[in-house]
Amino acid sequence: MSRVIVLVGVIVLVALAASWLSGNPGNVTIEWLGWRADTSVTMLAFLIALVTVLGAIGYRMWRAVLLAPGRFFQARRTRRSRRGYQALSSGMIAAAAGDTAEAQRQARKAENLLEDASVTRLLRAEAAKLNGDASTARRTYEEMADNPETALIGLRGLLDQADERGDRAEALRLAEKAHRQHPKAQGIVRRLLDLQVEFGQWDAADRTLSEAVRHKTFPPSEAKHWRAAVLLERSRTAERDGEVAEALALAKQAHQLDGARVPVAVQFADLLHAQGKTKRAQKVLEKIWQLQPHPDIAEAYGALFASDTDLARVKRYQRLLSFRPDHAEGHLALAQAALAAQLWGEARAHLGQASERGVTPRVCRMMAELEEAEHDDGAAARGWLERATTAEPDPAWVCDNCGAAAGEWTARCGNCNTFDALAWHPPLHTPRLTQDAPAPALPASG
Numbered sequence: 001m002s003r004v005i006v007l008v009g010v011i012v013l014v015a016l017a018a019s020w021l022s023g024n025p026g027n028v029t030i031e032w033l034g035w036r037a038d039t040s041v042t043m044l045a046f047l048i049a050l051v052t053v054l055g056a057i058g059y060r061m062w063r064a065v066l067l068a069p070g071r072f073f074q075a076r077r078t079r080r081s082r083r084g085y086q087a088l089s090s091g092m093i094a095a096a097a098g099d100t101a102e103a104q105r106q107a108r109k110a111e112n113l114l115e116d117a118s119v120t121r122l123l124r125a126e127a128a129k130l131n132g133d134a135s136t137a138r139r140t141y142e143e144m145a146d147n148p149e150t151a152l153i154g155l156r157g158l159l160d161q162a163d164e165r166g167d168r169a170e171a172l173r174l175a176e177k178a179h180r181q182h183p184k185a186q187g188i189v190r191r192l193l194d195l196q197v198e199f200g201q202w203d204a205a206d207r208t209l210s211e212a213v214r215h216k217t218f219p220p221s222e223a224k225h226w227r228a229a230v231l232l233e234r235s236r237t238a239e240r241d242g243e244v245a246e247a248l249a250l251a252k253q254a255h256q257l258d259g260a261r262v263p264v265a266v267q268f269a270d271l272l273h274a275q276g277k278t279k280r281a282q283k284v285l286e287k288i289w290q291l292q293p294h295p296d297i298a299e300a301y302g303a304l305f306a307s308d309t310d311l312a313r314v315k316r317y318q319r320l321l322s323f324r325p326d327h328a329e330g331h332l333a334l335a336q337a338a339l340a341a342q343l344w345g346e347a348r349a350h351l352g353q354a355s356e357r358g359v360t361p362r363v364c365r366m367m368a369e370l371e372e373a374e375h376d377d378g379a380a381a382r383g384w385l386e387r388a389t390t391a392e393p394d395p396a397w398v399c400d401n402c403g404a405a406a407g408e409w410t411a412r413c414g415n416c417n418t419f420d421a422l423a424w425h426p427p428l429h430t431p432r433l434t435q436d437a438p439a440p441a442l443p444a445s446g
Helices: 002-023 041-097 100-113 118-130 134-146 151-165 168-181 186-198 202-215 220-240 244-257 262-274 278-291 295-304 310-323 328-340 344-355 361-375 378-388
Strands: 027-032 035-040 396-399 422-425
Touching: 134 151, 151 168, 151 186, 168 186, 186 202, 202 220, 220 244, 220 262, 244 262, 262 278, 262 295, 278 295, 278 310, 295 310, 295 328, 310 328, 328 344, 328 361, 344 361, 361 378
Parallel strands: none
Antiparallel strands: 027 035, 396 422
């Protein structure tokens, strides 16, 4: 639209100029080098305009001839690049479809057409992997790792290869290198964290998570939840090493980050009790009990009053039950205390309350104990034990990744090494209790 307006404006100006000249005729005489030319003003204006137009056309032709070689080669490079990227795209599709021969053919074609070899290396590596040529793929990934523009892709490729070989120590080394170069890459941070957890490097995992929190690599709630798990493991390690004060400080940090997590609260309360801070430990356990009653909390609560008489302990558990009278765990904990105090009626009453919420193997075993202790009724006890074999399973610490159940919560599944995957719920099948597997050993240096 703007060009049309300009053109119309020029035409109007020319028409006005022509009209003005026709209304104001005049003569022009030019003498130059012995020549004399007489003409009108209108003809002179026409000749000037003609020379200007011819000059502009000549300049454009000269410029077109001058730039023609460059434009030719630029067009040729553009066509080659277009064909190269088409080959690259086709090769990626073939690699995704598992067509090894086509992927390799397109990779060679792309390398011949594209000047930047870095963009074709990934396709070459993927084609080599499909063809089972691990050494070529590794060399290609190493080339990519040496190029700052493709370093992250190259390191991830080498990391994947280390995982496929089962070389966990090499995978950890590569993940650390990738993290140093790209500390904000979420995928690399998570893989490094998983490997540090697998090797039991809780201090290093804590540093990784702390840095991730600063960089906002993960959602804050998720990062805090994970860090609480790592701090809990650090606390347990310090406690085993006899560093009780350090263990308590770490447990306190974990509790501040995730106070609703049962293992964190139990560890914090146990360490407070060990330091003689029983009242505070009691408050921690009673608070978490109100959120989610749990047998581990009940056990830790009982440990606070281990020196009490059996009857006094019954009163302690009556207090605990009062916080959540609707939950079976309170009735089971009180029933266990009543059994120890030989209060058969109270034990039976609370087992009945618990069984209304589900007859589980734990309820059956306690009923068997009650029948044996109160009535010396072996037949009734055996009946309850037989029923326990077919009852719906009790909740357990179950790995949401592999389904294995563990005797206690740990930040690393002892069966599949998955980080922070244990949750408290009934297993989908008969639980297989596992011990926390030892962390793999790093190769000795030197």
